[in-house]
Amino acid sequence: MQIIQHPVTGEDFFNREDILERLKAERNFALIGQRKAGKTSIILEYLRQNPDPESLTAYIYILFEETPPSFARKYLRALLVSLVSAEGDEVDVFSPIEDLTAQAIQALPALAPALMRLAKAAEGKPTAETMAELLALPEQIATASRKRFLICLDEFATLAGFDLPVLDLLRQRIMEDRHVRYIVAGSTIATMQEVLEQSAAPLFGHFDVLWVNAFAYEEARLFLRNMFEQAGILLPELFLNFLIEFTAGFPYYLAVLAESTILVCQEANKKTVEASCVISSLQKEVFDTAGRIYIHFVDSLAKTLLQRN
Structure with missing residues (x-):
């Protein structure tokens, strides 16, 4: 059993089949939901289940404290890694952008001028023109x-929140590009x-x-039953309902508390969950203060306070 901290994929992924099926359509999608509802897991599981040799993929996690320069570097790096990997070349995702650019130019020499300009621009603060060229790069790569x-x-x-018109530039790309689609996710509802x-809004009508x-x-009931049955531990109805009520059914909280309760039971050689096991969890x-849910709440509170100055 894995320690639940990062997005869940593969055998540990649960439910959400309807959303995974919807994402197969050749459209742009936006996943909206509170933090820890499972949006990132859905995206990564979709990518895992649907490998496509005819498609390049770039996944970019945008940090709350991201700035236009850091985003531009992260975005460019993700595009370059995707391109070089698709060519079958060995790629170190932590390589300097200059090295990744050189590998990308070997794969697509026709894009050398654009790639060199963007690699140079990534060293400083991007202008609106640079950001426009960066957002146009996926279509250029796809076409080439x-x-x-x-x-x-x-x-x-x-x-x-950026001081550049990124969303307006993205709208232009969506309207013009023919070989690029987007899946975005956000918890700032x-x-x-x-x-x-x-x-x-700049992107109104462009995303499902x-x-x-x-x-x-x-769903929460089945999720918990599966976890405890796999561990060979009986979860009485009282504690099952308590965990669902306490977590409001959010997958991350359910998984963390279920996993922690299972570990407590295993350490005490108990085959049935008791009140002491749940309390310890x-x-x-x-x-x-070292608890995963405690840390998540503190982090969420800090980000909320920063958003509200």
């Missing part, structure tokens, strides 16, 4: 390589709705919005 390009932008709402669903909510009761994960 005769492939499609899927761009995944996680915590997309951060871009709305108000901002995501503002830039995607308001009629005057998919809401990622907490598990419904029956809550103390460890929610109230201890």
Whole structure:
């Protein structure tokens, strides 16, 4: 059993089949939901389940504290890594951008001027013109390589706070490009709705919005049953319902508390969950300063306070 901290994929991924199926359509999608609802896991599981030799893929996680320069470097690096990897060349994702650019030029010599300009621009603060050229690069790569390009932008709402018109530039690309599509995700719900669903918003009408909510009761129930049955531990109905109620059905909280409770039971050689097991799990994960849920709440609070100055 893995220690739940990072996005979940593969055998540990649970439910969300309807969203995974929707993402197969050749359209742009926006996943909106609260933090820890499972948006990142959905994107990564979709990519895992649907490898496509005719498509390049770049996944970019945009940090809350991201700036235009750091985003530009991260975006360019992701595009270069995707291109070089698709050519079958060995690639170190932590290589300097200059080295990745050289490898990309070997693969697509026709793009050498654009790639060299962007690599040089990545050393400083990007202008609107540089950002426009950067956002146009996926279509250029797709056309030159005769492939499609899927761009995944996680915590997309951060871009709305940049002092560059990134969203307006992205709208232009969506309207003009023919070989690129986007999957974006965001947990700053108000901002995501503002830039995607308001009629005057720059990206209005360009994305199909998919809401990622907490598990419904029956889904949460099945999720917990599966975890405890795999561990060979009986979860009484009382504690099952308590965990669902306490976590409001959010996958991350369910997984962390279930996993922690299982470990407590295993350490005590218990085959049935008792109240002491659940209490120990809550103390460890929610109230201890090293607990995963405690750390998540502190981080979320800090980001919320920064957003509100």
